[in-house]
Amino acid sequence: MKYxxxxxxxxxxxxxxxxxxxxxxxxxxLGLTEVKTYINSGNVLFNSSDQQTDLVDSIEAKLFATFGxxxxxxxxxxxxxxxLLEALPEVYDASKSHIVFCEEVSPTLLQxxxxxxxxxxxxxxxxxxxxxxxxxxxxxxxISLFLGKRKRLDGATMRTYRTAAKLYDLFD
Numbered sequence: 001m002k003y004x005x006x007x008x009x010x011x012x013x014x015x016x017x018x019x020x021x022x023x024x025x026x027x028x029x030l031g032l033t034e035v036k037t038y039i040n041s042g043n044v045l046f047n048s049s050d051q052q053t054d055l056v057d058s059i060e061a062k063l064f065a066t067f068g069x070x071x072x073x074x075x076x077x078x079x080x081x082x083x084l085l086e087a088l089p090e091v092y093d094a095s096k097s098h099i100v101f102c103e104e105v106s107p108t109l110l111q112x113x114x115x116x117x118x119x120x121x122x123x124x125x126x127x128x129x130x131x132x133x134x135x136x137x138x139x140x141x142x143i144s145l146f147l148g149k150r151k152r153l154d155g156a157t158m159r160t161y162r163t164a165a166k167l168y169d170l171f172d
Contacts, residue, residue: 002078007042008157072155100130102156
C-alpha cells in the first residue's frame, strides 16, 4: 500500500536537523520501499504492506534511535490524502490554506475554537485533520497562534495545501 508520512518539527529554525538522504536510508532500513522525500520539512512517500498504526510506532521508534530525538509522525494512505485534498471547502483559496494533520480533533478543541470566535471561514475540522484558511499567512493568523498555545494539538503537523497536493502528485 502507498503511504505519505508527515514528520513534525524537523529542520525548523536550525534545530532537529535531519538530512533527507539520511531520512530515506533510515526508513528503508525498516523495509519500506520506494521511499521518496519532498522538500526539507519531513514529507515522505513510501510503500509498505504493514498496517498504518504499526507504521507510526515503528517509524517513530526508528527515527528516535537514529536521530536521537522524538519526531512525531502522522501517516496517511494515498487514498486518505486524495480524499482530504478533494474535500477542501470551496470557499477556501487553496493558495492560502493549510492542513493540520493530527491523530484526533477533539470536541473540546472544537468548543475552544468556537468560544474564541473562530468560524467555518477560519477552519473546518475532520476526525484527524483541520483545514485552516489563512489569507494573511501563518504568522499573521490568530487561529494558528491559538492552536500553538498550550500545545492544543500535540504531535500534529501542518502543511500548506500546495505542499500536500504536490506530495500527492508524486505518488506513482
